[in-house]
Amino acid sequence: MTHARRERWLAFLMVLPSIILIAIFVYGFIGWTARVSLSRWDGIRPDYTWAGLDNYKQLFAGGGSVAARRFAIDLWNTFFFTLLFLAACVVVGLLLAILLDQKIKGEGIFRTIYLFPMAISFVVTGVVWQWIFAPGTETRLRGVNALLHSVGLDALRWGWYTDTSSIGPFHVALIPVIIAAAWQLTGYTTAMYLAGLRAVPEELREAARVDGANEIGVYRHIILPMLQPITLSALIVLGHISLKIFDLIYTMTGRGTGFVTDVPGIFMFETTFQGNHYAQGATISIIMLLTVTLVVVPYLIYSFRREVEL
Amino acid sequence: MYRNMRWLVIASLVVLALVVGACGTPAPPPPEPTTPLPPPEDTPMPEAGTLEIFSWWTAGGEAEGLAAMYEVFEAQYPGVEIINATVAGGAGMEAKAVLATRMLADDPPDSFQVHAGHELIDTWVVAGVMEPVTSVFEDNDWLDVYPPGVIEVLSQDGEIWSVPVNIHRSNVLWYNTQVFDDNGLTPPTTLDEFFTVADALQAAGVTPLAVGDSGVWVDIHVFESVLLASMGPDAYRGLWDSTTDWNGPEVTDALEAFAQMMEYANEDHSALSWDQAAQLVVDGDAAMTIMGDWSEGYFKSVGLTPEVEFGYVPSPGTGGSFIMLSDSFGLPEGAPNRDNAIAWLTVCGSQEGQDAFNPIKGSIPARTDGDRSLYDVYLQSAMDDFASNEIVPSLAHGAAASEGWVTAFGDAMTLFVADLDVGAAQEAMAQACVDAGMCQ
Numbered sequence: 001m002t003h004a005r006r007e008r009w010l011a012f013l014m015v016l017p018s019i020i021l022i023a024i025f026v027y028g029f030i031g032w033t034a035r036v037s038l039s040r041w042d043g044i045r046p047d048y049t050w051a052g053l054d055n056y057k058q059l060f061a062g063g064g065s066v067a068a069r070r071f072a073i074d075l076w077n078t079f080f081f082t083l084l085f086l087a088a089c090v091v092v093g094l095l096l097a098i099l100l101d102q103k104i105k106g107e108g109i110f111r112t113i114y115l116f117p118m119a120i121s122f123v124v125t126g127v128v129w130q131w132i133f134a135p136g137t138e139t140r141l142r143g144v145n146a147l148l149h150s151v152g153l154d155a156l157r158w159g160w161y162t163d164t165s166s167i168g169p170f171h172v173a174l175i176p177v178i179i180a181a182a183w184q185l186t187g188y189t190t191a192m193y194l195a196g197l198r199a200v201p202e203e204l205r206e207a208a209r210v211d212g213a214n215e216i217g218v219y220r221h222i223i224l225p226m227l228q229p230i231t232l233s234a235l236i237v238l239g240h241i242s243l244k245i246f247d248l249i250y251t252m253t254g255r256g257t258g259f260v261t262d263v264p265g266i267f268m269f270e271t272t273f274q275g276n277h278y279a280q281g282a283t284i285s286i287i288m289l290l291t292v293t294l295v296v297v298p299y300l301i302y303s304f305r306r307e308v309e310l
Numbered sequence: 311m312y313r314n315m316r317w318l319v320i321a322s323l324v325v326l327a328l329v330v331g332a333c334g335t336p337a338p339p340p341p342e343p344t345t346p347l348p349p350p351e352d353t354p355m356p357e358a359g360t361l362e363i364f365s366w367w368t369a370g371g372e373a374e375g376l377a378a379m380y381e382v383f384e385a386q387y388p389g390v391e392i393i394n395a396t397v398a399g400g401a402g403m404e405a406k407a408v409l410a411t412r413m414l415a416d417d418p419p420d421s422f423q424v425h426a427g428h429e430l431i432d433t434w435v436v437a438g439v440m441e442p443v444t445s446v447f448e449d450n451d452w453l454d455v456y457p458p459g460v461i462e463v464l465s466q467d468g469e470i471w472s473v474p475v476n477i478h479r480s481n482v483l484w485y486n487t488q489v490f491d492d493n494g495l496t497p498p499t500t501l502d503e504f505f506t507v508a509d510a511l512q513a514a515g516v517t518p519l520a521v522g523d524s525g526v527w528v529d530i531h532v533f534e535s536v537l538l539a540s541m542g543p544d545a546y547r548g549l550w551d552s553t554t555d556w557n558g559p560e561v562t563d564a565l566e567a568f569a570q571m572m573e574y575a576n577e578d579h580s581a582l583s584w585d586q587a588a589q590l591v592v593d594g595d596a597a598m599t600i601m602g603d604w605s606e607g608y609f610k611s612v613g614l615t616p617e618v619e620f621g622y623v624p625s626p627g628t629g630g631s632f633i634m635l636s637d638s639f640g641l642p643e644g645a646p647n648r649d650n651a652i653a654w655l656t657v658c659g660s661q662e663g664q665d666a667f668n669p670i671k672g673s674i675p676a677r678t679d680g681d682r683s684l685y686d687v688y689l690q691s692a693m694d695d696f697a698s699n700e701i702v703p704s705l706a707h708g709a710a711a712s713e714g715w716v717t718a719f720g721d722a723m724t725l726f727v728a729d730l731d732v733g734a735a736q737e738a739m740a741q742a743c744v745d746a747g748m749c750q
Contacts, residue, residue, distance in 0.1 A: 044410055044437040066721045066738045134581040162580045164728040257580040258728025273407045275717030
C-alpha cells in the first residue's frame with residue numbers, strides 16, 4: 001500500500017518538471033496569444049485594451065477589406081493544399097510500399113532513396129523546387145519547362161507557380177507546391193505502409209489465396225483494411241504539418257502574385273513582423289490552432305478509446 | 311533498489327529546484343526612471359567601455375562598408391570595444407523581430423540600423439523608445455551640409471531621429487546600351503516615350519522591361535516611380551501626409567500606366583528576384599529595368615562598365631526628382647553606453663565616416679560635401695542630382711510611410727498585379743491610407 005503510494009508520488013515528481021515547462025511554454029503562451037488576439041495591439045508597444053472579437057470579425061468580413069480577401073484566399077488555399085497533399089502522400093506512398101514489399105533486390109537502397117527527402121529541411125526543398133518550376137519565357141525556357149521542351153512535350157508547358165488563374169476557388173499555382181511537399185513527405189507514408197505490410201502475417205495471405213482470392217483480392221479485402229490505422233496516423237501527422245505549412249511555401253513562392261500560394265502562416269508572419277499588427281497576427285495564429293485542433297482532437301479521442309479497449 | 315529510488319528522488323528534486331529557480335529568478339531590475347540626461351555640452355570623448363551596433367548587414371559590400379566605418383571609429387576612440395551584433399536576413403525582417411524583443415525587454419543595443427524616415431518614426435519613435443539626435447546634428451553643424459529634403463524625411467515633431475549614413479536612389483531606369491543602339495533607340499524620359507520605346511523593342515523581339523517581383527516590394531518600388539511621374543514631386547509628397555487625395559485622377563493615371571507597363575514585362579516576373587531581372591538586361595533578353603541604384607553594384611559585379619555596357623536615366627517622367635531611401639542609425643532610449651553611442655553617431659554622420667562606407671556599399675553620402683574622387687561615374691551623377699533635384703521619400707523602402715501602411719499597400723499591389731483592376735486597387739490604396747491613420 002505505502003509502497004504503491006510512494007511509487008505514484010515518485011512518478012509524479014519525475015514528470016513534474018516537464019509539466020511545469022509545458023504549462024508555461026506551451027499552454028501559457030497559447031493563452032497569451034489568445035489574449036493578444038482579443039486586444040488592440042497594433043504597433044511595437046503592447047496594448048491590451050479589450051477588443052472583443054473585432055480582430056476575428058475583420059478577418060472574416062465578407063468581400064470587404066484586402067485583409068479579409070487575403071484571409072479568405074488563404075483558407076481556401078490551405079484546404080486544397082491539405083486535401084491534395086494528403087491524397088498524393090497516401091496514394092503514392094502506398095503504391096511505393098507495395099512495390100517495395102515484393103521482395104525486390106536492393107530494397108534497402110530504394111527505401112533510403114524514398115526516405116531521404118524527409119531528412120532535408122523544407123527551406124532547401126523550397127529553394128530547389130522554386131528553380132525547378134521557374135517557368136522562364138518562350139525565348140529562354142527554364143527548369144521543367146526546358147525539360148518538357150527538349151523531349152517534345154511542349155503542350156505540357158505552363159506558368160507553374162506564376163500562373164494566376166484558378167478553377168473555382170482552387171488556384172492552379174498550388175500544384176507545383178503540392179508536388180514539392182509530396183516529394184518531401186511521401187517517403188514517410190511509404191515507410192509507415194511498408195512496416196504495416198510487413199506486419200500482415202503471411203498465413204493470412206496464404207489463407208486468402210487458398211480460399212480462391214487473386215492477388216488484387218488479397219490486397220483489397222485483407223491487406224488494405226489492415227492498413228487503416230496506419231492511414232489514419234499518417235493523415236493526422238501530415239495533416240497538421242500541412243495545415244501549418246509555412247517554410248516550404250515561404251521559400252518556394254512566397255505569397256504569390258494575387259496571393260495564389262498564400263497560406264495563413266505567411267499572412268501571420270508578414271502582418272506581425274512586417275506590418276507590426278500584433279493583434280491581427282495573434283488572431284491568425286489562434287485560428288490556425290483551432291483548425292489543427294479540429295483534426296487532432298478527434299484522433300486523440302479515438303486513439304484514447306482504443307487504448308482503453310485494449 | 312531502495313537506494314536507487316532515493317537517488318532518483320534527490321536528482322529530480324534538484325532538477326525541479328533548478329527549473330523553479332530559473333523561472334523565479336527576478337528579471338533584471340528595470341532601468342532607473344530615466345532622468346533625461348542633459349544634452350552634452352561638447353562632443354563627448356569616451357575613453358573606454360563597449361559599443362554594441364545592431365544591424366542586418368552581414369554580406370557583400372554592406373558588411374565591408376560597416377567594417378570600414380568601424381575602422382574610422384576605432385582610430386578615433388581606440389579604447390572602445392565594438393560589439394558587432396548582426397542578424398542575417400535580406401530585408402531585415404528577421405533582424406527586426408529580434409530587435410523588437412530586445413527593445414521591449416529594456417535591453418536595447420547602443421545603436422541600430424534602420425531605414426530613415428517613417429519606418430523609424432512610426433515604429434520606434436511613436437513607441438517612445440527613441441531619443442532624438444537633433445543635438446548631434448546641431449553640435450556638428452550638420453544642418454548646413456545635409457539637404458533640407460533629407461532633414462525633412464528624418465524629422466518628426468521638430469526633432470531629428472536618426473543619422474543617415476548613405477543615400478540610395480529608387481527612381482532609376484537601367485538599360486542595355488547594346489540593345490538600344492542596335493534598335494536605334496534613345497532611353498525614354500517620359501512615360502509616353504517609354505511606351506513608344508517599349509513597342510519598338512517588342513517588335514524587335516526583345517522584352518522591353520525586366521521585372522523580378524517575387525517579393526512584392528519590387529512592385530511597390532516600380533509603382534512609386536510611376537506615381538511620381540504622373541503627379542510630380544509636390545503632389546507625391548502630399549500622398550504621405552494626406553494633402554493629396556488617393557481617390558484623385560493622378561493616382562488612377564498612375565495605376566493605368568503601371569498596368570500598361572506590366573504588359574511589357576517578362577512573363578515570368580513573379581518567379582524572379584530583382585537581381586535575376588537585372589541579369590535579363592545583362593544578357594540582352596530584356597532592354598530595361600527599373601530598380602534602385604544597388605543595381606549598379608550588380609552590373610559591375612558581373613563585369614559590366616557603367617556608360618559603356620549599361621546606361622542609366624531617371625525612371626520615365628521623374629527627371630528632376632530624386633526618390634531617396636537611406637540607412638541610418640538611431641539612439642535608443644536607455645542605450646547602455648550612451649556616450650559611446652553618440653560618438654558612433656558622430657562618426658556615422660561625419661564626412662570621413664560616410665566616405666569610408668559609401669564607396670564600398672555603392673551608395674552616395676547623405677551629406678553634400680563628400681569627396682567626389684572616391685566615387686564612380688554613376689555615383690558622381692547621383693551626387694549631382696542629389697544636390698540639385700527635388701528630394702522625395704521612397705515608399706517601398708520605409709522612408710515615406712509606416713510599416714503597417716507599406717504592408718497594406720503591398721497587399722493591394724499583390725492583388726493588382728494579378729487582376730490589373732484599377733478601380734479596386736485605388737480603393738484599396740485609399741483604404742490603406744485611412745487604416746494607417748493618415749487619411750480620413
